[in-house]
Amino acid sequence: MAAPILLFLAATMAVANLGCVVQSCRLRRSGEARHVSTIPLIGGGWVLLAVAAQWLSDAPPLPGWMFLVVGLADVSTLSLLYLPIHRFRQRLKAERSR
Numbered sequence: 001m002a003a004p005i006l007l008f009l010a011a012t013m014a015v016a017n018l019g020c021v022v023q024s025c026r027l028r029r030s031g032e033a034r035h036v037s038t039i040p041l042i043g044g045g046w047v048l049l050a051v052a053a054q055w056l057s058d059a060p061p062l063p064g065w066m067f068l069v070v071g072l073a074d075v076s077t078l079s080l081l082y083l084p085i086h087r088f089r090q091r092l093k094a095e096r097s098r
Contacts, residue, residue, distance in 0.1 A: 001059055003051075003059070006047075006053055007066060010043050010044075010046035010047045010071070011070050014070060014073045017038040017039060020036040020075075021036075021038060039076060040076035040077065043071070043074040047070055050067060
């Protein structure tokens with residue numbers, strides 16, 4: 001019974017992170033120098049806890065796609081996955097400018 005609650009917490013964190021990104025874009029568009037930070041790894045942690053709770057539970061299983069959708073819907077998790085690509089592109093750009 002704990003897996004749906006933990007998955008709901010992960011989905012709530014994903015929505016909050018998306019709201020942070022939207023607010024940061026609005027602030028940048030209006031010319032303000034402020035930034036609203038996302039919270040990486042927390043949403044993914046909730047998803048992993050939900051998977052563990054589902055695995056240990058005797059309740060009917062949730063579909064596996066729900067865990068995947070909630071985990072990948074989190075903008076901060078996607079930004080962490082994009083980070084190595086971003087660093088590589090920065091390095092290539094710096095080498096071309098020399």
